[in-house]
Amino acid sequence: MSDIRRLNIALLQLKNRIHKEEGSFDEAEQMLQTLDGQNIDFAFLPELLPRGYAANEISWRYKERLTGPTVQWAKSMAIRYGMHIGFGLIEHTGKHVYNTYAIVDPEGTLLGFVRKQFAESYVFKPEKGPKFIDTSLGRIGIGICADSHQKKVFKQIAQANVDVVVLPHAWPVASVENKIISRQDIEDARALLTSYPLVYPRYLHIPALFINTVGDMQTMKGLLGKFITPDAFSFQGMSTICDQNRNFIGQLDHQEGILTGTIVIQRPTIKWEMPKTYQKGWLHQGSTIIRHVIMPLDGLLGRLNYALRKKK
Numbered sequence: 001m002s003d004i005r006r007l008n009i010a011l012l013q014l015k016n017r018i019h020k021e022e023g024s025f026d027e028a029e030q031m032l033q034t035l036d037g038q039n040i041d042f043a044f045l046p047e048l049l050p051r052g053y054a055a056n057e058i059s060w061r062y063k064e065r066l067t068g069p070t071v072q073w074a075k076s077m078a079i080r081y082g083m084h085i086g087f088g089l090i091e092h093t094g095k096h097v098y099n100t101y102a103i104v105d106p107e108g109t110l111l112g113f114v115r116k117q118f119a120e121s122y123v124f125k126p127e128k129g130p131k132f133i134d135t136s137l138g139r140i141g142i143g144i145c146a147d148s149h150q151k152k153v154f155k156q157i158a159q160a161n162v163d164v165v166v167l168p169h170a171w172p173v174a175s176v177e178n179k180i181i182s183r184q185d186i187e188d189a190r191a192l193l194t195s196y197p198l199v200y201p202r203y204l205h206i207p208a209l210f211i212n213t214v215g216d217m218q219t220m221k222g223l224l225g226k227f228i229t230p231d232a233f234s235f236q237g238m239s240t241i242c243d244q245n246r247n248f249i250g251q252l253d254h255q256e257g258i259l260t261g262t263i264v265i266q267r268p269t270i271k272w273e274m275p276k277t278y279q280k281g282w283l284h285q286g287s288t289i290i291r292h293v294i295m296p297l298d299g300l301l302g303r304l305n306y307a308l309r310k311k312k
Contacts, residue, residue, distance in 0.1 A: 018052025
C-alpha cells in the first residue's frame with residue numbers, strides 16, 4: 001500500500017423516516033444507484049440509518065442481530081455497486097440493544113462495527129469498545145454523534161492512528177423560536193453544526209467525514225426530552241467532507257442529498273493534539289446546568305429504565 005492514497009467518498013444525507021419500516025432502505029438504494037459508475041470507494045449513511053433514528057422505545061421495534069435485514073441489505077448493496085458502505089443499525093445481541101455503526105466491503109464482508117459509548121441511555125446499552133474499523137483502504141475511525149463530541153472518544157480515536165474519521169450523526173438542533181429558544185440560539189446552533197467537522201482535521205491532521213440526517217425528530221425519552229422537543233428541534237443536515245488541512249471539500253445544506261468528493265490519505269507528519277475541553281469533557285461549549293446536573297441525572301434514570309424494560 002502506497003504512502004498516499006486517494007479515496008472517492010459519498011455521503012448520503014437521508015431524511016429520518018423511522019415510521020416507514022422499509023422506506024429508508026428504498027430511499028438509500030435510490031441514492032446508491034445514482035453513484036453507480038462513479039468509482040466510489042466508500043458511501044456513508046447517518047447514525048442508525050437506513051432504519052432511522054429515535055431516542056425512544058420505537059427503536060426497539062427494529063432491533064436486529066448483525067445477521068439481520070439491515071446488514072444483509074448493506075452487503076447486497078456493496079456487492080451490487082462495488083463499494084464499501086458504512087451504515088447504522090439498532091443491534092440486538094439477545095442480551096442488550098446497541099446503537100451500532102458498521103462497514104461492509106465490496107465483496108459483502110462485514111469488516112467490523114462500533115457501538116456508541118455515550119448512547120441514549122433509555123434505549124441503548126453504552127459500549128466502551130474500540131472506535132475504529134480496519135479496511136483494505138485504511139483504518140476508519142468512527143465517532144457516533146455524541147461520542148465524537150467527547151474528550152474520551154476523541155483521545156481513543158487519536159491513539160488508534162486512524163487514516164480518516166467518520167462522524168455519523170442524528171443531531172437535533174434548535175430550529176424554531178419559542179419562550180426558551182431565541183433567534184440567536186438558532187443561529188449559534190447552526191454555526192456549530194457547520195463548523196464542528198473541522199475539530200478533527202485541526203487536531204488530528206486527518207480528513208473528517210461528517211454525515212448527518214435531515215427532517216423531523218421523534219419524541220426523546222427522559223429529562224433531556226423535556227428540553228429537546230420535536231416542535232422546536234429538527235435534524236438540519238450540513239453533511240461535510242473536510243481534508244486534513246481543514247479545507248471544506250464540500251458541504252450540503254438542510255435538504256436530502258448526496259455529497260461526493262475525493263480525500264487524500266497520508267500519514268500525518270505532525271503529532272496529534274488534544275483540543276480544549278469544556279464542561280465534563282465536551283469538545284465545545286454548552287449549558288453548564290444541562291451538562292453538570294441534568295445529563296448525569298438523566299443518564300442514571302435512563303440506565304434504570306433500560307434495565308427494567310429489558311427484563312420485560
